[in-house]
Amino acid sequence: MRHSALLLATTCSLALLVSSSARADAPVEEELVEIDAQLAAHPHDLLLLLTHADLYLEAGEPLRSLEDLALASALAPRDPHVPALRAEALAALDRLDEALVEITRAARLGLTTPRLLVLRARLLTRADRREEALVAWDDALSVADDLDGYLTRSALLDQLGRADAALAGLEEGLGITGSTVLRLEVIERRAARGEIERAIDLLAPLLATRAGAMRARWWLMRAELLTRAGRDAEARADYEAARSELTAIARRRPSAAVRLDLARALFGLHRVDEAAVETRRALASSPGLAGARELAARIARAQGGAR
Numbered sequence: 001m002r003h004s005a006l007l008l009a010t011t012c013s014l015a016l017l018v019s020s021s022a023r024a025d026a027p028v029e030e031e032l033v034e035i036d037a038q039l040a041a042h043p044h045d046l047l048l049l050l051t052h053a054d055l056y057l058e059a060g061e062p063l064r065s066l067e068d069l070a071l072a073s074a075l076a077p078r079d080p081h082v083p084a085l086r087a088e089a090l091a092a093l094d095r096l097d098e099a100l101v102e103i104t105r106a107a108r109l110g111l112t113t114p115r116l117l118v119l120r121a122r123l124l125t126r127a128d129r130r131e132e133a134l135v136a137w138d139d140a141l142s143v144a145d146d147l148d149g150y151l152t153r154s155a156l157l158d159q160l161g162r163a164d165a166a167l168a169g170l171e172e173g174l175g176i177t178g179s180t181v182l183r184l185e186v187i188e189r190r191a192a193r194g195e196i197e198r199a200i201d202l203l204a205p206l207l208a209t210r211a212g213a214m215r216a217r218w219w220l221m222r223a224e225l226l227t228r229a230g231r232d233a234e235a236r237a238d239y240e241a242a243r244s245e246l247t248a249i250a251r252r253r254p255s256a257a258v259r260l261d262l263a264r265a266l267f268g269l270h271r272v273d274e275a276a277v278e279t280r281r282a283l284a285s286s287p288g289l290a291g292a293r294e295l296a297a298r299i300a301r302a303q304g305g306a307r
Helices: 005-020 026-041 046-058 062-075 081-092 096-108 114-126 130-141 147-159 163-177 180-192 196-207 213-228 232-252 256-268 272-285 292-306
Strands: none
Touching: 026 046, 046 062, 046 081, 062 081, 081 096, 081 114, 096 114, 114 130, 114 147, 130 147, 147 163, 147 180, 163 180, 180 196, 180 213, 196 213, 213 232, 213 256, 232 256, 256 272, 256 292, 272 292
């Protein structure tokens, strides 16, 4: 389905926040050095081998992980953790069918974990085995609150022409996780169906957040929806609230994203020439900024019509 420029920009901002808090590689390397030393003294310690293999996976070295797991398999051929880790290593190498076999083997040996269920669903999705993947995601999401899983299952249902089920699944995930990403997806889908009032209601929890660029973006989003609902006075109030907050932020931190959102607020208030100035500033510092050229074109049309 088509997503609005504002939604895409918001989702990208959220993704950057998540990625910035990801674990650094340095501690993994340090742990590997420590386990190397222990393995030198105890080369047949199964737990050390499995830990070593897992660390190699985390470090992005699946081939070296498989070397450890070959030794572990020889020591304990019926330990289910060996095929479980082999599945992850093979998946990282795009050896999907082999990875699925290892997950089945781990299950037969008595190991079924949320991590393995999610991995199986992802592998079936990557293999384009859609109906099997849907069943697998249902199984995985019954025990694991996996944000990507809710989004992937929704995309699969869309591909199969089951839009109602896709939306229901997203709303289920939203109810369980409270995820802002899922909330935005549900809002977009409700709005695309013409259920504008429902979409507006779903934005309310986001507007309760602390002041800042993200809250201003929620105001902009609600203002656009209020305009579509014909609630122009309320829309103007939200555009003005966003403009006020973004103007203050732009004085402290005049980033391209903040300037573009300020331009949106000004455009919503019919302050077209000011919106044009802010859009030009945004494009000057970030020519590829998502939605900027689209807004510039809308402003140009408005300016042309006013002459």
